[in-house]
Amino acid sequence: MSTTDPAPGANVATLRKARGWSQATLARKAHVSLSQLSKMEIGDRALTPAVAAALGRAFGLGMDEVLGRASVAADEEQLLFALRSAMRDYDMPEHQDAPDGRVTAGLEAADQCRDAVDVAALLALLPALLRDATTDAHTQNTASAWSALADVYSTVYWLAARHRWMDMAELAVTRQRWAVEQQPNPVGAAFAARDRAGTYLNFGAVERGLDVVDRAIVAVQSAPLSPVDRDLAVGILNLRGMTLAGRLRDKETGGREAERHIQSAWRAADSVVRDVDAHGLTFGPKNTLTHVLATRVDLGRPRDALALTDDLDSALEGLPPTRVAPTRINVARAQLDVGDRDGALESLVEAFDVAPQMARIHPMGRELLRVLSSLHRRSNPQLVRLSRLSGMTL
Template sequence: MGTTTDPAPGANVALLRTTRGWSQARLAREAHVSHSLLSKVEVGDRPLTPAVAAALGRALGLSMAEVQGQASVAADDEPLLSELRSAMRDYDLPQGQAVPEGRIRADLETADRRRDAVDVAALLRMLPALLRDATTYAHTQNTAESWSALADTYSTVYWLAARHRWMDLAELAVTRQRWAIEQQPNPIGEAFADRDRAGTYLNFGDVERGLDVVDRAIVTVQSTPLSTTDRDLAVGILNLRGMTLAGRLTDKRQGLREAERHIRSAWNAAGAFSHDVDAHGLTFGPQNCFTHVLATRVDLGRTRDALALTDDLDAAVAGLPPTRVAPTKINYARAQLAVGDRDGALESLGAAFDAAPQMARIHPMGREVLRVLVSLHRRSNPQLLRLARLSGVSP
């Protein structure tokens, strides 16, 4: 999956700007960011943060994801992506042959393992057929469980699309996910669907509306008769999304207030679990709550607070799937870079590539941290050259 020719997000900003015929001064003025910051982002002396990407997107009339740049697929994978889009169009057209329940359950478990391992290439290979099978199974059985299986499949499609910043596909996936889960009463499934819907607002840079989706979903969960465990799980997952959104607010004072509200609620929910649990392809518990708090602190510009959360990051994320380990290592590297610890940032970034190379190669912040390290290093470094080669960032 992916190629080594996609520009890093900061470099993509320069391409978008020059294509428009805009000067740096004009884009900085329209986006309400400093000219100096924009210049450093474009040349690779500062990483393009999500907040700045969103501001530039608003000025250019683009989503945050479009500013960061879509990750392309290898030519051999293009037919698979077309097959996946076709299967999504046929959401109400089940196949003629019945699908055994056991096969759906087994294939969903396989998809979850590949998602956790961030094996996006293998995941794309299996998703078109799985989506058609899950569609047929849901229409045939018409039970809460069968529609939930279809919704989970769409959630996995959303995850894959969001990682690559294919936002048209991501938006369609969450729309289909919500449609599937509403076919039979399923409050937990609806909460997870709302979590993914809020994710599309996150990727578009429209964090205020994303927070509205999260808060409304939390109110609905809390007013729905559920077991304590199910309620804690649903509220916790929604609060993880809420704190991430809050960290991206332009007004960092407001962001801190909103983030702390969601952080407190998430920790409270996580306290009901002795260890992280998996549900609907997602992970929730004390460890995953920690990873989100760390990321939110970094987004809020409180990098030293983020670094102070643990003195042993490996132990803090031990046992979590690579889909959580890699972005946490990237966020830690971003914090280390912000405080001037280039060697530490390079080590953390290398650990992210080791944990999930397919994710690290397309992760916008991973590519940006690497681009800045390449720009700032004045001597040859084998680790830096290795990562640059893997990601396609020019050394």
């Protein structure tokens, strides 16, 4: 299988060959099984996040370079340039204020694009929205205005992280943290910490990310917040914490740390009762379930993950595509791990159908497509259709 943007496992082979290393050399440097590496490179086994992090350390590269950065269409390059320019001008408001309500409307539109995984539309609106929110924050200098600016930067982080544009992702979370610090905002600070921990996740430095999460939880618990706001902030941080714990190389430690965050997240979700949207994110019982499922897969417990899927349609009902599609991909990972190739393909189809643009940028989705194509070794209409969605050719 070949593509302009290679799937992660194929990209590893390219990186290894560029260094003139044998598979045995890379396996030794990364402390992974030679058999496992060989299968990942040829497409008989999916490259997992934990192994990708180990390979990145061996290469001396970040996870973005191991998994491969997602490219944008030629006509979107100017939008990306405009977004970077707006981030550079973080302390330089425009001379003319944005009309009343435009920032709020822009954030609502951005949230809708993000929830629907409409990355093309999101990239189109972010440069102007960021400039409007920057001007609004500097002009009004209120907690709500600075919080809105922080939310825009959080959305920029989300877009950058999805494409593995790690320089932009790191700058976005730095700007996000700066914005929430302009006025007292404990909940905003918690969400900023959640995104900062995400940059460590994206670079494979999960231990550091867990430190960020734990420090932020301590800060939230001592902040003057209502019980609802405290549970929301702690819950969001726990979701990030369990994801980070699932990626720890020592799975015994990972399981213990993940369980700590899982139990705390469930307690917070119980108090929230139903899933709510805040600062561009969703928290509640349903989204907690999706994160627990993903963590079980990352910990190498696919059967435990699949045990949560008895009524998955109901469990996902009401959640946005940005949560539904990755969950279907994680189910596909678990199914593939237990040898259910047909079930994995069906789950992957469901993921790409609910969020078609994710097919081009989600590294695990692309990796599963490559592996399923290799394992089926025959023409399959569903695989052909997914290859067209993803831009990958069989």
